Amino acid sequence: xxxxxxxxxxxxxxxxxxxxxxxxxxxxxxxxxxxxxxxxxxxxxxxxxxxxxxxxxxxxxxxxxxxxxxxxxxxxxxxxxxxxxxxxxxxxxxxxxxxxxxxxxxxxxxxxxxxxxxxxxxxxxxxxxxxxxxxxxxxxxxxxxxxxxxxxxxxxxxxxxxxxxxxxxxxxxxxxxxxxxxxxxxxxxxxxxxxxxxxxxxxxxxxxxxxxxxxxxxxxxxxxxxxxxxxxxxxxxxxxxxxxxxxxxxxxxxxxxxxxxxxxxxxxxxxxxxxxxxxxxxxxxxxxxxxxxxxxxxxxxxxxxxxxxxxxxxxxxxxxxxxxxxxxxxxxxxxxxxxxxxxxxxxxxxxxxxxxxxxxxxxxxxxxxxxxxxxxxxxxxxxxxxxxxxxxxxxxxxxxxxxxxxxxxxxxxxxxxxxxxxxxxxxxxxxxxxxxxxxxxxxxxxxxxxxxxxxxxxxxxxxxxxxxxxxxxxxxxxxxxxxxxxxxxxxxxxxxxxxxxxxxxxxxxxxxxxxxxxxxxxxxxxxxxxxxxxxxxxxxxxxxxxxxxxxxxxxxxxxxxxxxxxxxxxxxxxxxxxxxxxxxxxxxxxxxxxxxxxxxxxxxxxxxxxxxxxxxxxxxxxxxxxxx
Amino acid sequence: xxxxxxxxxxxxxxxxxxxxxxxxxxxxxxxxxxxxxxxxxxxxxxxxxxxxxxxxxxxxxxxxxxxxxxxxxxxxxxxxxxxxxxxxxxxxxxxxxxxxxxxxxxxxxxxxxxxxxxxxxxxxxxxxxxxxxxxxxxxxxxxxxxxxxxxxxxxxxxxxxxxxxxxxxxxxxxxxxxxxxxxxx
Numbered sequence: 001x002x003x004x005x006x007x008x009x010x011x012x013x014x015x016x017x018x019x020x021x022x023x024x025x026x027x028x029x030x031x032x033x034x035x036x037x038x039x040x041x042x043x044x045x046x047x048x049x050x051x052x053x054x055x056x057x058x059x060x061x062x063x064x065x066x067x068x069x070x071x072x073x074x075x076x077x078x079x080x081x082x083x084x085x086x087x088x089x090x091x092x093x094x095x096x097x098x099x100x101x102x103x104x105x106x107x108x109x110x111x112x113x114x115x116x117x118x119x120x121x122x123x124x125x126x127x128x129x130x131x132x133x134x135x136x137x138x139x140x141x142x143x144x145x146x147x148x149x150x151x152x153x154x155x156x157x158x159x160x161x162x163x164x165x166x167x168x169x170x171x172x173x174x175x176x177x178x179x180x181x182x183x184x185x186x187x188x189x190x191x192x193x194x195x196x197x198x199x200x201x202x203x204x205x206x207x208x209x210x211x212x213x214x215x216x217x218x219x220x221x222x223x224x225x226x227x228x229x230x231x232x233x234x235x236x237x238x239x240x241x242x243x244x245x246x247x248x249x250x251x252x253x254x255x256x257x258x259x260x261x262x263x264x265x266x267x268x269x270x271x272x273x274x275x276x277x278x279x280x281x282x283x284x285x286x287x288x289x290x291x292x293x294x295x296x297x298x299x300x301x302x303x304x305x306x307x308x309x310x311x312x313x314x315x316x317x318x319x320x321x322x323x324x325x326x327x328x329x330x331x332x333x334x335x336x337x338x339x340x341x342x343x344x345x346x347x348x349x350x351x352x353x354x355x356x357x358x359x360x361x362x363x364x365x366x367x368x369x370x371x372x373x374x375x376x377x378x379x380x381x382x383x384x385x386x387x388x389x390x391x392x393x394x395x396x397x398x399x400x401x402x403x404x405x406x407x408x409x410x411x412x413x414x415x416x417x418x419x420x421x422x423x424x425x426x427x428x429x430x431x432x433x434x435x436x437x438x439x440x441x442x443x444x445x446x447x448x449x450x451x452x453x454x455x456x457x458x459x460x461x462x463x464x465x466x467x468x469x470x471x472x473x474x475x476x477x478x479x480x481x482x483x484x485x486x487x488x489x490x491x492x493x494x495x496x497x498x499x500x501x502x503x504x505x506x507x508x509x510x511x512x513x514x515x516x517x518x519x520x521x522x523x524x525x526x527x528x529x530x531x532x533x534x535x536x537x538x539x540x541x542x543x544x545x546x547x548x549x550x551x552x553x554x555x556x557x558x559x560x561x562x563x564x565x566x567x568x569x570x571x572x573x574x575x576x577x578x579x580x581x582x583x584x585x586x587x588x589x590x591x592x593x594x595x596x597x598x599x600x601x602x603x604x605x606x607x608x609x610x611x612x613x614x615x616x617x618x619x620x621x622x623x624x625x626x627x628x
Numbered sequence: 629x630x631x632x633x634x635x636x637x638x639x640x641x642x643x644x645x646x647x648x649x650x651x652x653x654x655x656x657x658x659x660x661x662x663x664x665x666x667x668x669x670x671x672x673x674x675x676x677x678x679x680x681x682x683x684x685x686x687x688x689x690x691x692x693x694x695x696x697x698x699x700x701x702x703x704x705x706x707x708x709x710x711x712x713x714x715x716x717x718x719x720x721x722x723x724x725x726x727x728x729x730x731x732x733x734x735x736x737x738x739x740x741x742x743x744x745x746x747x748x749x750x751x752x753x754x755x756x757x758x759x760x761x762x763x764x765x766x767x768x769x770x771x772x773x774x775x776x777x778x779x780x781x782x783x784x785x786x787x788x789x790x791x792x793x794x795x796x797x798x799x800x801x802x803x804x805x806x807x808x809x810x811x812x813x
Contacts, residue, residue, distance in 0.1 A: 034777075035776055035777070307663075308663070326658070416650065462720045472722075
């Protein structure tokens, strides 16, 4: 598509140069940074400069003569468990050797430079991905297909030319130069794409509604919902951090389809890195005429405004989000009228989630059929899941819909950490539920998962093991929704509070069997009596926990036991005199002086004084402290 | 007049100037209340009553509306706030990986509860729901930097290192601003 390039304004003072001979690309997603990738990046820059063989350049900014190398940051590379992840590419054009290292430290960076980059021999024992060597991490990548995440972790999100080189803005060009709005809508409809924010509403149909309404003054809005509030889901964060232009491009295509000229990108304030990269990317896209007036010489104009959320989970609900953009308290309102008819400032408005929009350019370029060929029954294409919790390979995994939960957790995720026993997988965050082992062979598909009482939702997949208490997990989600309830509907505002009181009572060992029935009854009432999705789904974690793990609730109320040892009130700590070596480590760590005993003699915990904080249990190196 | 008050005055004047610019930038723009509150908080660190009044005025809203919005969203603070913020992530992945123990240990170490400031106004501690680094759970953020795969002990060590870094740069450069910039980078 040489034509596209000629229509894009050239970069001011950024000469195009051939790519460097050695490229080091380091994950600078939130997870990577948390693992220390900035320090690793610095170590590579300093190490390569010190080696003296290469001139260290910034591609497209610096002139390069002779041998040169570059060190760049990318978005999330997926396998967060092994962060910091570092990809080393050696060679030019035709022959390119690519290797990805995991758990890289600054000291390892030095060695990678010496042995691999200078010496030519990859250090096989540190590899997680390589064209030439087996690493043991192949199953993580084998089941994945990256459509949404096609650029995330590969390109430098702060350099628009990296995106342009990787087919960026070509879908927008195709749409503007050869497709009518109706054709765009038809393409998306045929692809079977459904909203990835959680509800799974068909995207093409949503666009068709928004396109069908006329605005009194011609103004329509196109909103991208980046208020990823589900705790445990971070795919939108990673897409915004790693490939912000794909989201702009998806927004522009959607806006063209529905006839909008103003867009809002609503991102939560808790994602400072994403916000920073969006600002950089937006400036570059405007500079190059890819957002703004008469995009690529067409008569289509589209402006995007960035709105920073102010911290309210309920703003993920579309009508609440619009209230928030209008500067109000983010409280949902009754639908109809739907936003397509009367949304932001009473104009026809369309809202889509980040992941949904990021895949739109791929569909336009590769065709609806290619997308629809992947997936399962009514759930087409791929979905990004955030694998976290007690699974070995935590990270982001994009798999075709219809893969079974077991395949995602055990093949892609590598199974349970520390060889513990699987207890449940939590799907869909505070609106979803916990599913037991017996349901792991179900395919991940909107309809199938809905039947279990959980939801696919935004794709959070938190694995919990035998050390986690199911009652505590249910309580955790309810305390979340209770604190995030906007307060508009009494069943949600008061009902979630009363449900939480009951769960607290059960965790404290004061519950009764009739409380369990009352909890279920109240859950149904909250579901039925709430206006928006928050209240209507808030009881799901409790209902699924009661449905699949009732015996654990019964243990809490009848036997006054918490088998996982999580509910403090139901736990006692004792010291095994056979195992205790009398090292006094627990005596020193106990905050209330509850442990006594002479050096080299078995210690004793005074139960009257013990506050059950578990510090001794964590500290003991001889497994002498028992929790029961 | 001592030199210290002179410095304070010029600092105040600078804040006032920035605040005025902010008010003018958004005056009359629909939906400006939230960006105005965010901007004002970025300038003053929190939202004192006088600032609230002037923001409401610029947004063309009654004070009650501005207060309603400010108290609805978790981001806004109506009381002074320490220079640096420790955010203990209590997202699902962090919760099941022991976030509660980390919060507990940090609160004990700093001697404050969530939402409180240390007496020297250097640090405050918050519990937040998910910072988007679930693969690294449990996670703590100090200002804009995340630290992952923590244990209660490691978390304390991270905070200790942060405090000594701030103190060191304060001693060297005569201000804490540099350290926080470094931490953000």
